[in-house]
Amino acid sequence: MNSSMEKNELCGACEFQENLTVLRGINFFSQMPLEMIKGFAYLCSRESVKTGETLFQEYEEMDRAFYIIKGTAALFRNVHGKEKPLREYGPGVFLGGLALLGKLRQLYTLRAVSDLSFLMITRDKFILAMERFPELKPKVIQAMIDRIRVWEERFLVEHGDECETCIGKLGAILV
Amino acid sequence: MAEKKTPVYEKSMTSWALASNGKLQALLFGVIMIAVAARVVPLEMQKRIVNEAIKFRQIDLLAYYCGIYLSAIIVSNIMKYLINVLQAVISERALKNMRMALFEHILVLPLIFFRKSQPGTVVSFLLTELSTAGNFAGMALATPLVNVLTLLAFAGYLFWLNPLLAAISLSIYPLVLILVPLVQRGANIQNKRRVDVSREYSGKISEAVSGIQEIQANGAFTIENRKYTAIVIKLQRIRIVWNMFMNGVKSLNNLFSSIGPLLIFIIGGYLTMRGRLELGALVAFLSAQEKLYDPWKELIDYYQVYQDAAVRYRRTMEYFRGAPEFQLLPLEQSGQTFAGRLTVDRLSFTTDDGMRLLDDVSFELNPGEHLALVGFSGSGKSTLVQCLGQLFKYTGGHARLDGREIADLSKKEIIDHIGIISQAPFIFDGTIQDNLLYSWAAKENGQGPPGPPPHLDQMAAVLQQVGLFTDVLNFGLNAVLDTDKYGSMVPLLIRTRHNFQKDFGENLAQHVEFFSEDHYLYYSSVAENLIFGASRIWRLDPAALAADPLFISFLERAGLLQPLISLGFDLAKQTVDILGDFPLEAVFFEQSPILMEEFSTYKDWFGSVKEWSSARFSEAERRRLLTLGLRFCPGKHKMVALSTALQTRILEGRQQFRHLADKKRPDEFIFYRLSTYIFSESILSNILYGKLKSSAPWVREKIGRNIIHLLIEEGLLEQMIEIGMQFMVGSKGENLSGGQKQKLAVARVLLKQPKVLLMDEATASLDNKSQARIQNMIETRLRGNTTVISVAHRLDIVKGYDKIAVMKAGKIVEIGAYEELLKKHGVLYELVHGKK
Structure with missing residues (x-):
């Protein structure tokens, strides 16, 4: 095994190394072999937006995933012509894994509520890289299934008693 | 009255040899006659030299006959050369005419033909199979004529010398004439099979190339290799048998032709011994008899080429046999204009x-009414649009445009009045402008020379309508200014730069790294950091710099040579380590200091070199590593960190380089100054006086938005669009995004202003904003002017249409206005609100 990346003498504090550390901590990537994560760490880019700027827009096709490094972003949804804030995301959150797997028209708008810096990877790069390792596809899909299941389970545990109507509509894992 | 043209697939192969080559063929005939005469003269001279000059020891006669002999040889060879040249010209002309006529025919073949044909097969027929027929056209007249005449001349001469011997030596040829066609028939059968299997073979290659993504994704290399190998082996077997027959013909001919001299020796020798034939006559006879072989052999070769060419030609024409489903031009110049009523x-x-x-x-x-087609996939929406656009010929019922049957309209009338936009439009190699004018040019200049294009304002307006204006502007901004053509823009661009810094500098500093003499530029290469300017003479490419002795000695003196080579080594090692297992795709090399085409060299190299300390590099390898070091751009190549010490040394080197350049190469360099235009950089970099830190679309959009205002202020917008229109889109539009391709396809049809617009999910691949923009344009600008039928992929865009037709299993199950259909609670209602 090539362990040069474990403790990289060529790139003590380079951005690639930092990206690698971040991706290894994200559930979506962590189960992949190191060679693959290295590829994604290289392919993702660091971006920044100012307060009020939009990362993705409701109804737009989303073709990238984000990992928030610094700052806060808020999720909005248009309700009866008015934009309604739903929740906020801070550093350490990974968003958009599903959009990496295939075309996805967004249901929400994500906007920076403070100056935001984030890591970003686009679907075209992700899919091309995945073609190199087709045997990994089941693992990636499994990771996504787990995420959805954990999300729904947590929702049930945390909000199960709050809203009868909402509970009646749940069941995303049965789709 | 229009002359009825014979379809290309009905034409005989020989007709190409005569068509438009009449004068050349006549000239060829004259040359052939001289050549044949010149060929016979040496035979007579041989006889006279032996019988008269040598026998009677006449030196002057010897010189005289030899002179004639020599002249005849020279004339004969010159004529032979002329014959070859004329043959080649006729061949090439015929081949060109064949290819042009066939290609013209292929373009109008029904679409169904192309669904069944592989592109490789069409290419193979046009390129390979037809070339033999072309070659034959050159020889069609010359070869039989020259060789038959030569044969007759020699045979006549032989009869004149000795009728008995002549009759005996010529008696072999009728036998050959019987046997050769028998063997050739076998060769022809194999040749037909060869053409068919070659077609299968090129089809297989096309399929593999077109489906390479699927093959690689499934790792189906063995399966594809197996299929390919089976065809190659089949082809190999057929070719071997074919060659056996072809060589059989040659061997048979050789055998019989070799028997001729033997008969002459036996009978002629006997007659000479008996004193009934002069020795000189026997020599001349043997010589003439031997000369019979060449034209005979050429005739046999000609016969084989003819047979081969005929088989290939017939197979080619059979493959493309078929008439277009429509008339190209109107039968009479009615000049009818259509209002756009569809029935x-x-x-x-x-x-x-x-x-x-x-x-x-x-x-x-009615003219100007808009209809949306909705329904599940496979319900016939696209087929309906294709039938109305005359792409497919409907098999029953009627479709009329202003009362005239669409199937009977000429193609000219269709392209003049109907515009079709498909979901996956094809973009042709060339510039944005070439593609934008594609439909317009086909309409305006289809049958004649191209006229002046529409005014730039008109093109810009269409780009604006489809939302491509900003993209084209960005292409212009990213271009390097052609100073010969747009030199007058330079002072205005410098002013734009100042205004940009004043108005937006601070606000956009997060996205732009401005050039600053005292700072290291993380989004510029090491080479750019060192030079901090541009050469007036050559492009400062890192590879060229790494080979420049003056630059190398400068690096050495600045203490940078070794550190940069070492940096190059680190970059190469890291990049190979990261990308080693990835496929060679351009997208993976956007952030790599190693270019895609160089990668395998580095990969092989680093298989053997593990550590910098133990490595011994050749001069070429050091230069390669130095190139990488000079190419390194920390903001883009994230796999290696640039040490502070090296940054400082590079900044010191910047000053030293400027002194050196002033001293050694004064006036060659222009150094970055706020007041100087940098000719080697893009227009955008010149306006920004810096480089973008990110290539994210929203960053480009934000910068572009701000720059547009400044360009308008300086009156530069039109020229920027003009420059942007020259952007090369690449093969199949590979340099454009999916959305840009789609918008370009919409724009090119809108530019020709059709009376009927057929859209087959034409905006499906566009983002929400772009879709809304085009939808809005349809509802405002086109309503009342252009009849629109649009296959809708989303139900929320159909509200603005006058009528909605819901299709199911090839039928329209519901048609009416949106609200009216919703009130009915029918199929549209179910589609909008979900099935009850």
């Missing part, structure tokens, strides 16, 4: 396999 009455379309894709479809649209 569709019990229209149906059934495929050759009996599949009924359209069934009893009827509706009417």
Whole structure:
């Protein structure tokens, strides 16, 4: 095994190394072999937006995933012509894994509520890289299934008693 | 009255040899006659030299006959050369004419033909199979004529010398004439099989190339290799048998031709011994008899080429046999203009396999009315649009444009009045402008020379309507200014730069790294950091710099040579380590200091070199590593960190380089100054006086938005669009995004202002904003002017249409206004609100 990346003498504090550390901590990537994560760490880019700027827009096709490094972003949804804030995301959150797997028209708008810096990877790069390792596809899909299941389970545990109507509509894992 | 043209596939192969080559063929005939005469003269001279000059020891006669002999040889060879040249010209002309006529025919073949044909097969027929027929056209007249005449001349001469011997030596040829065609027939059968299997072979290659993504994704290399190998082996076997027959013909001919001299020796020798034949006559006879072999052999070769060419030609024409489904030009110049009234009455379309894709479809649209087609996939929406656009010929019912049957309209009338936009449009190699003018040019200049293009304002307006204006502007901004053409823009661009810094500098500093003499530029390469300017003479490419002795000695003195080579090593090692297992795709090399085409060299190299300390590099390898070091751009190549010490040394080197350049190469360099235009950099970098830190679309959009205002202020917008229009889109538009390609396809049809616009999910691949923009344009600008039929992929865009037709299994199950259909609670209601 090539362990040069474990403790990289060529790139003590380079951005690639930092990206690698971040991706290894994200559930979506962590189960992949190191060679693959290295590829994604290289392919993702660091971006920044100012307060009020939009990362993705409701109804737009989303073709990238984000990992928030610094700052806060808020999720909005248009309700009866008015934009309604739903929740906020801070550093350490990974968003958009599903959009990496295939075309996805967004249901929400994500906007920076403070100056935001984030890591970003686009679907075209992700899919091309995945073609190199087709045997990994089941693992990636499994990771996504787990995420959805954990999300729904947590929702049930945390909000199960709050809203009868909402509970009646749940069941995303049965789709 | 129009002359009825014979379809290309009906033409005989020999007709190409004569068509438009009349004068050349006549000239060839004259040359051949001289050549044949010149060939016989040496035979007579041989006889006279032996019988007269040598026998009677006449030196002057010897010189005289030899002079004539020599002249005849020279004339004969010159004529032979002329014959070859004329043959080649005739061949090439015929081949060109064949290819042009066939290609013209292929373009109008029904679409169904292309669904069944592989592109490789069409290429193979046009490129390979036809070339033999072309070659034959050159020889069609010359070869038989020259060789038959030569043969007759020699035979006549032989009879004149000795009728008995002549009769005996010529008696072999009738036998050859019987046997050769028998063997050739076998060769022809194999040749037909060879053409068919070659077609299969090129089809297989095309399929593998077109489906390479699927093959690689499935790792189906063995399966594809197996299929390919099977065809190659089949082809190999056929070719071997074919060659056996072809060589059989040659061997048979050789055998019989070799028997001729033997007969002459036996009978002629006997006659000479008996004193009934002069020795000189025997020599001349043997010589003439031997000369019979060449024209005879050429005639046999000609026969084989003819047979081969005929088989290939017939197979080619059979493959492309078929008439277009439409008339190209109107039968009479009616000059009718159409208002755009569509009447569709019990229209149906059934495929050759009996599949009924359209069934009893009827509706009417007044000029300028808009109809949306909705329904599940496979319901016949696209087929209906294709039938109305004359892409497929409907098999039943009627579709009329202003009362005239669409199937009977000429193609010219269709392209003049109907515009079709498909979901996956094809973009042609060339510039944005070439593609934008594609439909317009076909309409305006289809049958004649190209006229002046529409005014730039008109093109810009269409780009604006489809939302491509900003993209084209960005292409212009990213271009390097052609100073010969746009030199007058330079002072205005410098002013734009100042205004940009003043108005937006601070606000956009997060996205732009401005050039600053005292700071290291993380989004510029090491080479750019060192030079901090541009050469007036050559492009400062890192590879060229790494080979420049002056630059190398400068690096050495600045203490940078070794550190940069070492940096190059680190970059190469890291990049190979990261990308080693990835496929060679351009997208993976956007952030790599190693270019895609160089990668395998580095990969092989680093298989053997593990550590910098133990490595011994050749001069070429050091230069390669130095190139990488000079190319390194920390903001883009994230796999290696640039040490502070090296940054400082590079900044010191910047000053030293400027002194060196002033001293050694004064006036060669222009150094970055706020007041100087940098000719080697893009227009954008010049306006920004810096580089963008990110290539994210929203960053480009934000910068572009701000720059547009400044360009308008300086009156530069039109020129920027003009420059942007020259952006090369690449093969199949590979340099454009999916959305840009789609918008370009919409724009090119809008530019020709059709009376009927047929859209087959034409905005499906566009983002929300772009879709809304085009939808809005349709509803405002086109309503009342252009009849629109649009296959809708989303139900929320159909509200603005005058009529909605819901299709199911090839039928229209519901048609009416949106609100009216919703009130009915029918199929549209179910589609909008979900099935109850």
